Amino acid sequence: MHRPKYFTPNEVSLHNTIGDIWVSFLGKVYDLTPLVNEYKGDVLLKPIIECAGKDISHWFDPRTKDIRTHVDPLSGCIKYYTARGRFVHVPPPCPSTDWANDFGTPWWRDNCYEVGMLSAKTRWIRIINTLTSQEQCLEVCSEETLNEILQRYLYYNSNAAGYTWKHNRISLDMSKTLSENGIPDEDEDLYSSRIDRDLFSQSICLYFNDDLTEM
Template identity: 80%
Template sequence: MRRPKYFTPNEVSPHNKLDDLWVSYLGKVYDLTALMNEFKGNVLLKPIIECAGKDISHWFDPKTRDILTHVDPLSGCVKYYTPRGRFVHVPPPCPRTDWANDFGRPWWKDTQYEVGVLSVKTRWIRIINTLTSQEQGLEVCSEETLNEILQRYLRYNSHATSYTWKHNRVTLDMGKTLEENGIPDEDEVFSGGHMDRDLFSQSICLYFNDDLTEL
């Protein structure tokens, strides 16, 4: 089975425009650009637009994965709780003849918008190219394998697949995560000790496969 694509919150946040709008909720990342186009100009988009690029998990009940509800003090009926204002696919507070409810699944339950998984915990690593002595700090998802981290690093070194990846001189298993490769996550230690993450984060050394000095 194909692994899901993981995203950091910092990767979601730039998608905060009408023509490129992402949100995350309940551990998943969603591209709602098509929804923006479908309802372009509709005032019911406003609460979503205000939270573009952000996590909106607090809008939902994690058990039902539906919008939070409350008992309306005036009617005594259970209704959706939308303190930022009613949004697309949320029914009006009172029955109306001009509201169509034949849209099928509401957008928050429609998997067509899903693009990946929001990382539960991100971490920083340093990748050191031993051939060129170049270093690159990289924020990665703790759930990613080294092969997936390599894909992130390709933007800085298009030949990254031609290197052997090592930590403390031990060749890493590219099909496993950092933790599974025995590389501990020390971000909280650095934060608590006011240490410079860029200087003390775990490092991975890349050795060019055709480098004769490795023999």
């Protein structure tokens, strides 16, 4: 079964320009760049552009997965609640002849924009290359397996797959997450003890394999 790709909030926040707009909501990450290109110049893009790179879960009802609604005080009718102003695919508050409603599925329900999942909890780990003594701190998703974390680390070491990954001298199962490998998340303990997380984050040691033929 295909595993979804997980992103950290920081990764989402980097996509914050008109030419590259990502948002997250209700635990998923969406690339809205095609939508912005399709409606280029439309004033209804403004709320989306203002929230580029941010989480907009507060726009939605977690139960219905739809835009939040409220009772209009003037008409007494239930209408979409858009605090930042009406945006693309949201109908006007009153009947209108100039609103095209033939767009199909509204963007917040269209899976074509979905690129992955937003991590519910990120973790910082310190990766130590015992061959070169180089250290690298990485922010990773708690849902990621060690193999997926390895893919992140390839940016710093293209031969990372040619190492044995260990924690406390025990070889790690690369198909499992940090927690599943017995590496606890100590963020809350460090916070309550007023200990600098950057200095005491969990570490993984990489031991070089002589035979790289299996890479």
